[in-house]
Amino acid sequence: MATASVLEFMQKTAKDEALRRQLEELLGVGDGNISSETELDEAESAALTGERAPMVAEFAAKSGFSFSTAELISVVDAFQKHQAGVISDADFANLIGLSPTDAETINEVSEVTNPLKRLTRYLGKTYLGIDV
Numbered sequence: 001m002a003t004a005s006v007l008e009f010m011q012k013t014a015k016d017e018a019l020r021r022q023l024e025e026l027l028g029v030g031d032g033n034i035s036s037e038t039e040l041d042e043a044e045s046a047a048l049t050g051e052r053a054p055m056v057a058e059f060a061a062k063s064g065f066s067f068s069t070a071e072l073i074s075v076v077d078a079f080q081k082h083q084a085g086v087i088s089d090a091d092f093a094n095l096i097g098l099s100p101t102d103a104e105t106i107n108e109v110s111e112v113t114n115p116l117k118r119l120t121r122y123l124g125k126t127y128l129g130i131d132v
Contacts, residue, residue, distance in 0.1 A: 003097045006075040009065040010034050019063060026059055027052055037079040048076045 013020045014035035024032030030044035040048075048056060053069045060067065075096055082092035 003067070003071055003075060005060075005065045005067045006071050007096065009060045009063070009067070010036075010040075010075070012063075012065075014039065022059070023056070026055060034076075037083040040076070040079055040083075045076055045080050049073045 012035075013023055013033050020032035022032070023034070024030060027044060027047040029047050030041050033039045034044055034048065049072075053072055057067060057069045057072055060072075078087070078092055078095040081087045081095075082089070087095070
């Protein structure tokens with residue numbers, strides 16, 4: 001499924017620093033980490049759904065991820081709608097072809113792999129007794 005390929009590419013940006021830097025350069029905005037809706041900022045979303053979308057799809061193909069520009073735009077659009085609260089978790093998961101549990105797992109994994117979020121979670125649990 002091509003949507004899965006888009007998601008795999010997006011998640012890879014959290015783990016692969018070289019890929020992230022190249023994507024950042026290609027987009028011309030953001031930090032190149034587009035691994036989840038919490039990491040995907042407005043400027044990156046605009047670049048990914050705008051005129052740079054075909055270049056991103058080509059770049060991803062060179063990195064072993066095969067998907068169309070339309071599939072990329074569809075996934076990014078779903079992330080934007082979910083982040084804005086326009087669609088529910090279930091609708092979000094349905095749009096990107098995942099079960100609601102899988103969609104939650106994607107966001108939890110990306111939160112844990114982000115060093116700042118990891119630190120925030122640790123400090124919140126350790127010193128404030130809350131799950132951030």
